Amino acid sequence: MRAARYLIPVIIFMLAIISFNANGLACYTAMLFAWVVVPGLELLIAPDPANLSATEEALAKDDPVYDWVLYSIVVIHIATLFYFLNSMQNHTLTLSDKIGRIMTMGLLCGTFGINLGHELGHRVKPPEKWLARIALMSSLYIHFYIEHNKGHHKRVATPEDPSTARFNEPIYEFWFRSIINCYTGAWKIANRETGKKGKPVFSLHNEMLQVQLIQLLFVVMIYLLFGSTITLYFFMAAVFGILLLESVNYIEHYGLIRKHLPGGKYERPMPEHSWNSDHLIGRLLLFELSRHSDHHYLASRKYQVLRHHDHSPQMPTGYPGMILLALVPPLWFRVMNKKVIEQQVKSAIA
DSSP states (O other): OOOGGGEEEGGHHHHHHHTOOGGGGGGHHHHHIIIIHHHHHHHHHHOOHHHHHHHHHHHHTOOOOHHHHHHOOOOOHHHHHHHHHHHHTTTTTHHHHHHHHHHHHHHHIIIIIIHHHHHTTOOOSHHHHHHHHHHHHTTTTTHHHIIIIIIIIHHHHHHHHHHHTTOOOHHHHHHHHHHHHHHHHHHHHHHHHHHHTTTTTSSOOOOOOOOHHHHHHHHHHHHHOOOOHHHHHHHHHHHHHHHHHHHHHHHHHTTOOOOTTTTSOOOOOOOGGGGGGOOOOHHHHHHTTTTTHHHHHHSSSSSSGGOOOTOOOBOOHHHHHHHHHHHHHHHHHHHHHHHHHHHHHHHHHH
16 A cells, blocks of 8 residues: 555646647646646645654565556556657647647656656666666656766765756756756766777767667657657657756755865765655655655665655755746745755754
């Protein structure tokens, strides 16, 4: 029953199907749920910092049902993507209808495609890693798991990490810096690993070249099945999903910096180097992504056993509300800069 809670995302898929079959305001059904209903509820419902007991955690950690929930959502997500593409062939759609459907698909790409790719990309089983690639492919962002696992987790909360938002950096500036540097960073990592294997950098032994080929074939398939206009709509949805991911990156680490130790190294990533949110609705919809402090403290920990840490910095609300706040930089700085300074004082005292 505990694992069944993580099937709540199916609600958003159901609302998306309504959006893909509707006209007018109904095309925005899923968007209204995600950006109005959920933030509103998370302002009213108190966060839940409770952790599983040692016995509950041991049982949940090895329960395969939690894994099958992830696998099922990946399948549903890809099926919904093709349903969206097919729905866009309706020649009676108005511009507003198209925008609503594209934004809805982008919401799915960012919320489930990239997020599930993130969770499964941390796994060690090859089938799970391939599912991660498939999920990320829906936003043409497969390179994310390369840079995220081998770059971001090493450099998080340092000036060298493109995915860590700097103090007083507006989200719109962060988008460009993070997207560009994460992509080039993934190439650097893949090139370096290919060289260590003694293989030519420009060869199929290079994981980034594999990524480009997979994504190219996927786009060609969409083009052959649906034509150039639908392919353009797919690109638009993918971009929306990417911006949603980068918005999540922005709120997760804004202004937090690890101490620089003698010898040029940084202290180990700790729970206080990521913003945390225990708001239950967002936790369930995002497979506990908002318990981000524990994720960076121990990246191998599966989503169902992520923990609350009392000394981790807490967001005032859940992820949807924080993203909306970030989109208005003056309000974001007014709320979050004080919290960043408070956290810096706590870290200095510690």
